[in-house]
Amino acid sequence: MNRFEGRRVIITGAGSGIGQATVLRILAEGGRVAAFDVNAEGLAATAGLAAGQGTGQDRLTTAVLDVSDESAVREGVAAAVADLGGLDALVNAAGILRSAHTHETTLEFWNTVLAVNLTGTFLVTREALPALLESGHGVVVNFSSTSASFAHPYMAAYAASKGGIQSFTHVLASEYAKQGLRAVSVAPGSISSGMTTGRGPGLPEDADMSLFVKLAPAIGQGFAGPETVAGVVAMLASDDGAFVTGTELRIDGGTHM
Numbered sequence: 001m002n003r004f005e006g007r008r009v010i011i012t013g014a015g016s017g018i019g020q021a022t023v024l025r026i027l028a029e030g031g032r033v034a035a036f037d038v039n040a041e042g043l044a045a046t047a048g049l050a051a052g053q054g055t056g057q058d059r060l061t062t063a064v065l066d067v068s069d070e071s072a073v074r075e076g077v078a079a080a081v082a083d084l085g086g087l088d089a090l091v092n093a094a095g096i097l098r099s100a101h102t103h104e105t106t107l108e109f110w111n112t113v114l115a116v117n118l119t120g121t122f123l124v125t126r127e128a129l130p131a132l133l134e135s136g137h138g139v140v141v142n143f144s145s146t147s148a149s150f151a152h153p154y155m156a157a158y159a160a161s162k163g164g165i166q167s168f169t170h171v172l173a174s175e176y177a178k179q180g181l182r183a184v185s186v187a188p189g190s191i192s193s194g195m196t197t198g199r200g201p202g203l204p205e206d207a208d209m210s211l212f213v214k215l216a217p218a219i220g221q222g223f224a225g226p227e228t229v230a231g232v233v234a235m236l237a238s239d240d241g242a243f244v245t246g247t248e249l250r251i252d253g254g255t256h257m
């Protein structure tokens with residue numbers, strides 16, 4: 001499949017997990033990718049995997065970028081669009097997961113999560129929009145979460161940020177539909193990545209695990225790999241997703257039915 005032949009794509013959160021898997025998938029399908037992450041080592045790992053994959057490493061550029069830093073986003077996106085010669089798709093995968101009892105959540109904690117997940121998604125999208133609209137078929141794929149619609153205890157800031165991303169995505173889809181733009185959210189769950197395996201969600205020590213019982217994998221297959229989500233993102237960002245906009249797609253193996 002070469003659905004991204006001649007297509008230019010920006011991907012954030014590209015140094016780990018789902019963002020990294022999406023870079024590899026879009027390169028394998030012929031696309032040119034500008035990959036951003038706040039973590040330089042992660043980006044180097046992504047470039048190494050692209051080289052190992054043997055397809056598209058020459059179509060990949062990487063740059064360290066904090067999506068919550070307005071001036072860095074302005075400069076980074078402008079440089080990427082200039083280098084790519086335009087933009088066809090944006091994948092906003094950068095995100096952080098932090099957990100705490102809501103009554104113990106400090107304003108700093110709350111603002112940090114919102115700044116990266118929600119404001120970061122807004123900033124990168126805002127800067128990318130002119131180029132996406134110019135392409136006439138621009139696509140934005142945003143990362144919501146099952147936590148946006150299903151109660152995930154101890155994740156108030158994270159869930160609120162992901163709910164905000166869903167609302168933001170609906171507005172984009174409506175506001176720019178006549179200019180050919182599509183905007184979709186994916187809502188992953190139970191995907192192995194840096195967020196869910198390495199340091200994990202860091203639940204409070206006295207977390208009431210009985211609150212999670214209803215989230216136990218309903219069909220028993222445990223966690224899936226990030227490439228599972230990358231395949232869906234590639235479909236949505238390609239012409240195969242041409243009639244999908246203003247909605248969200250849950251990718252969780254049925255754990256939130």
Ligand SMILES: NC(=O)c1ccc[n+]([C@@H]2O[C@H](COP(=O)([O-])OP(=O)(O)OC[C@H]3O[C@@H](n4cnc5c(N)ncnc54)[C@H](O)[C@@H]3O)[C@@H](O)[C@H]2O)c1
Pocket residue numbers: 012013014015016017018019036037038039042065066067068092093094095096097116120143144145146147187188189190191192193194195196226
């Ligand atoms: N893994 C899951 O089950 C799951 C479930 C729901 C939603 N998501 C969402 O999927 C997206 C990808 O996460 P993942 O699971 O691959 O986790 P991950 O931790 O492996 O990847 C997240 C990436 O975002 C980067 N990042 C963090 N802060 C950043 C910033 N300020 N600027 C730029 N990059 C930054 C990290 O360095 C990391 O490389 C996130 O938005 C996450 O909220 C994941």
